[in-house]
Amino acid sequence: MLNFEFQNPTRIVFGKDQVSQLSRLLPRDAKILFTYGQGSIKRNGVYDAVLGALKGFTYVEFGGIEPNPSYETLMKAVEIVKKEGISFLLAVGGGSVIDGTKFIAAAPFVAGDPWDILTGKAEVTKALPLGTVLTLPATGTEMNGNAVISRYSTKEKLAFSSPLVKPVFSILDPQYCFTLPDTQISNGVVDAFVHVMEQYLTYPVGAGVQDGFSESLLRTLMEVGPKVLHNKTNYTYAATFMWATTMALNGLISAGVPEDWSTHAIGHELTALHGIDHAKTLAIVLPGVMHVMRENKKDKLIQYGHRVLGIQNPSADNIDQIIAMTEAFFHAMQIKTRLSDYGVGKDTVQIIVDRFRQRNQLLGERADMGPEVIEKVLLSRL
Amino acid sequence: MLNFEFQNPTRIVFGKDQVSQLSRLLPRDAKILFTYGQGSIKRNGVYDAVLGALKGFTYVEFGGIEPNPSYETLMKAVEIVKKEGISFLLAVGGGSVIDGTKFIAAAPFVAGDPWDILTGKAEVTKALPLGTVLTLPATGTEMNGNAVISRYSTKEKLAFSSPLVKPVFSILDPQYCFTLPDTQISNGVVDAFVHVMEQYLTYPVGAGVQDGFSESLLRTLMEVGPKVLHNKTNYTYAATFMWATTMALNGLISAGVPEDWSTHAIGHELTALHGIDHAKTLAIVLPGVMHVMRENKKDKLIQYGHRVLGIQNPSADNIDQIIAMTEAFFHAMQIKTRLSDYGVGKDTVQIIVDRFRQRNQLLGERADMGPEVIEKVLLSRL
Numbered sequence: 001m002l003n004f005e006f007q008n009p010t011r012i013v014f015g016k017d018q019v020s021q022l023s024r025l026l027p028r029d030a031k032i033l034f035t036y037g038q039g040s041i042k043r044n045g046v047y048d049a050v051l052g053a054l055k056g057f058t059y060v061e062f063g064g065i066e067p068n069p070s071y072e073t074l075m076k077a078v079e080i081v082k083k084e085g086i087s088f089l090l091a092v093g094g095g096s097v098i099d100g101t102k103f104i105a106a107a108p109f110v111a112g113d114p115w116d117i118l119t120g121k122a123e124v125t126k127a128l129p130l131g132t133v134l135t136l137p138a139t140g141t142e143m144n145g146n147a148v149i150s151r152y153s154t155k156e157k158l159a160f161s162s163p164l165v166k167p168v169f170s171i172l173d174p175q176y177c178f179t180l181p182d183t184q185i186s187n188g189v190v191d192a193f194v195h196v197m198e199q200y201l202t203y204p205v206g207a208g209v210q211d212g213f214s215e216s217l218l219r220t221l222m223e224v225g226p227k228v229l230h231n232k233t234n235y236t237y238a239a240t241f242m243w244a245t246t247m248a249l250n251g252l253i254s255a256g257v258p259e260d261w262s263t264h265a266i267g268h269e270l271t272a273l274h275g276i277d278h279a280k281t282l283a284i285v286l287p288g289v290m291h292v293m294r295e296n297k298k299d300k301l302i303q304y305g306h307r308v309l310g311i312q313n314p315s316a317d318n319i320d321q322i323i324a325m326t327e328a329f330f331h332a333m334q335i336k337t338r339l340s341d342y343g344v345g346k347d348t349v350q351i352i353v354d355r356f357r358q359r360n361q362l363l364g365e366r367a368d369m370g371p372e373v374i375e376k377v378l379l380s381r382l
Numbered sequence: 383m384l385n386f387e388f389q390n391p392t393r394i395v396f397g398k399d400q401v402s403q404l405s406r407l408l409p410r411d412a413k414i415l416f417t418y419g420q421g422s423i424k425r426n427g428v429y430d431a432v433l434g435a436l437k438g439f440t441y442v443e444f445g446g447i448e449p450n451p452s453y454e455t456l457m458k459a460v461e462i463v464k465k466e467g468i469s470f471l472l473a474v475g476g477g478s479v480i481d482g483t484k485f486i487a488a489a490p491f492v493a494g495d496p497w498d499i500l501t502g503k504a505e506v507t508k509a510l511p512l513g514t515v516l517t518l519p520a521t522g523t524e525m526n527g528n529a530v531i532s533r534y535s536t537k538e539k540l541a542f543s544s545p546l547v548k549p550v551f552s553i554l555d556p557q558y559c560f561t562l563p564d565t566q567i568s569n570g571v572v573d574a575f576v577h578v579m580e581q582y583l584t585y586p587v588g589a590g591v592q593d594g595f596s597e598s599l600l601r602t603l604m605e606v607g608p609k610v611l612h613n614k615t616n617y618t619y620a621a622t623f624m625w626a627t628t629m630a631l632n633g634l635i636s637a638g639v640p641e642d643w644s645t646h647a648i649g650h651e652l653t654a655l656h657g658i659d660h661a662k663t664l665a666i667v668l669p670g671v672m673h674v675m676r677e678n679k680k681d682k683l684i685q686y687g688h689r690v691l692g693i694q695n696p697s698a699d700n701i702d703q704i705i706a707m708t709e710a711f712f713h714a715m716q717i718k719t720r721l722s723d724y725g726v727g728k729d730t731v732q733i734i735v736d737r738f739r740q741r742n743q744l745l746g747e748r749a750d751m752g753p754e755v756i757e758k759v760l761l762s763r764l
Contacts, residue, residue: 008390012389213594220594
């Protein structure tokens with residue numbers, strides 16, 4: 001096991017009708033910016049419930065944060081924060097709204113262009129506190145310090161991470177899953193599944209607890225994912241799905257083990273260039289990473305095949321089967337797994353490879369995935 | 383899944399030689415009370431390492447906290463806290479030292495006799511911040527708000543719990559396990575195992591994530607426990623053992639599920655009356671609770687038999703086998719499981735049953751274990 005530090009102070013308030021706890025959780029004397037997306041919360045009752053809980057508080061609304069939240073939109077909110085003297089942010093929505101609100105929290109304190117915290121030119125040194133009401137389980141953003149922001153003008157999609165933007169509290173009501181479109185449930189399950197994989201599918205370091213937790217989350221997502229999709233209003237399935245997505249990326253299963261975020265890094269480029277949903281890019285790329293990096297990842301692939309997929313006495317000979325079973329799970333979640341399924345061809349592969357080459361960016365748990373390897377991964381997914 | 387709130391802000395600093403981080407983690411301007419036990423840290427080098435890290439800090443030492451920390455001893459430390467104007471507590475030791483230090487943290491702010499927070503007559507309303515260096519994995523106290531304190535004059539052993547006494551930080555160095563006596567390793571593994579059981583072995587509520595995590599911890603402890611005992615200086619085994627004991631009782635696996643702390647409650651009485659090690663009392667009592675409460679716990683007993691013990695297609699007919707396999711694990715950890723193994727007979731059973739009767743205390747996840755049921759549990763363990 002590697003040395004590690006783990007701390008996650010986010011207060012999770014989980015369960016039926018817990019949005020009613022908002023008035024207890026929000027700081028009384030704060031001036032609040034209430035952020036949300038493109039209006040789904042006005043259709044499912046969440047908006048009204050939040051307004052009800054906000055009675056007696058001082059707040060300003062900022063709606064319209066898009067899927068793949070944009071620097072351009074978020075900078076408008078940053079202006080409001082400065083002008084209105086906002087002291088607390090309340091994000092109500094899915095990963096995009098919460099990620100965007102994390103950027104709004106940190107941006108006012110960046111000297112120069114806040115985009116610099118995405119490119120790594122600036123660090124997050126201070127941030128406004130934020131709380132969240134999660135309406136769409138997927139990214140785990142409700143209990144971590146990560147955010148992914150897009151810059152539409154340059155077709156870039158980049159991430160930043162800071163403990164300073166971990167939510168103070170997050171309210172998780174599984175009932176919000178009942179009205180989600182199929183595609184958002186599919187995306188959420190697959191996103192969380194790949195999050196676990198990127199913290200698990202590297203090489204063994206004798207981390208029995210972490211491996212056990214990761215394997216348990218993978219099994220749970222494989223089991224409950226199709227059930228949620230076909231029984232949307234089953235509270236038990238929704239609650240298991242929701243809690244699994246939170247646990248999939250809150251720092252717990254990555255503590256003390258190597259990580260490999262190559263699938264996310266490559267996937268972000270597909271979203272930036274073609275607008276393919278985040279989770280769908282992961283379902284395309286992961287099988288390619290497993291295929292090309294099979295030697296590096298051999299021991300963990302076999303362990304996954306045995307403990308998660310239930311293959312008896314697996315060996316390296318089973319790796320193709322293991323990849324096929326993983327892909328079959330994505331298909332069961334109604335997610336396609338080939339670039340050609342989205343009309344993406346070799347020209348895009350070259351653009352992406354060039355981007356990694358220009359950035360001198362090496363991926364993988366051993367930082368040995370250069371442009372040539374990334375090209376192989378993508379070509380294997382045509 | 384039941385509604386729940388989960389928050390655990392303790393910073394874990396885990397790994398080789400991490401005691402060197404102390405000087406970074408301690409507040410610079412604090413007046414520190416450095417608490418420890420009966421001197422084992424002076425023999426294994428931890429004391430010297432802590433003193434080294436404390437250079438430049440203002441501190442007072444308080445050694446001599448006993449196993450089963452006593453109200454009588456701890457009140458002497460409370461006097462020092464008041465007299466010296468202590469503002470931060472640093473506990474270096476195992477569960478007894480850390481639990482005792484939690485009492486020292488809370489006691490100065492109790493109006494009246496601080497023992498009242500044990501009996502429930504008073505609540506913890508404020509506490510000094512504390513940090514820990516864990517030298518003995520077992521109780522999980524390094525990442526929770528629980529403490530168990532004994533009052534020798536009345537032979538009582540009681541628990542209190544408050545988020546205000548959760549450590550600010552805990553340093554966990556698995557190397558400290560290398561010099562532990564066998565009995566402390568056995569006790570630590572069995573204590574953590576029973577902690578998981580008391581949050582797991584109730585009735586199913588469709589909590590896939592929590593059940594998966596609990597089962598994974600049970601399997602890990604069963605697998606690594608005997609290995610640690612027979613290979614004390616293997617870092618990987620020690621690290622897995624240590625992290626499993628922390629995760630076994632930090633609020634995570636109990637979030638959203640029913641709990642049954644009857645084994646602990648009955649076990650505490652055996653320690654209070656006969657001085658039997660805490661973990662050893664649990665190994666005596668748990669099989670009795672499984673035996674007597676088999677109808678209440680049937681579904682979870684079968685699930686445990688299948689997913690943890692690996693029994694194919696288990697049914698209620700396997701419950702005796704499931705109990706026997708659990709007891710066999712305790713024996714493999716060199717822990718005896720009968721009252722008679724410790725010279726305890728029927729007279730003690732009556733004293734314990736009378737205590738529960740006098741307190742009108744009902745145990746179990748359905749609060750249906752009254753004195754008669756507790757008597758049956760203990761009589762089944764003679």
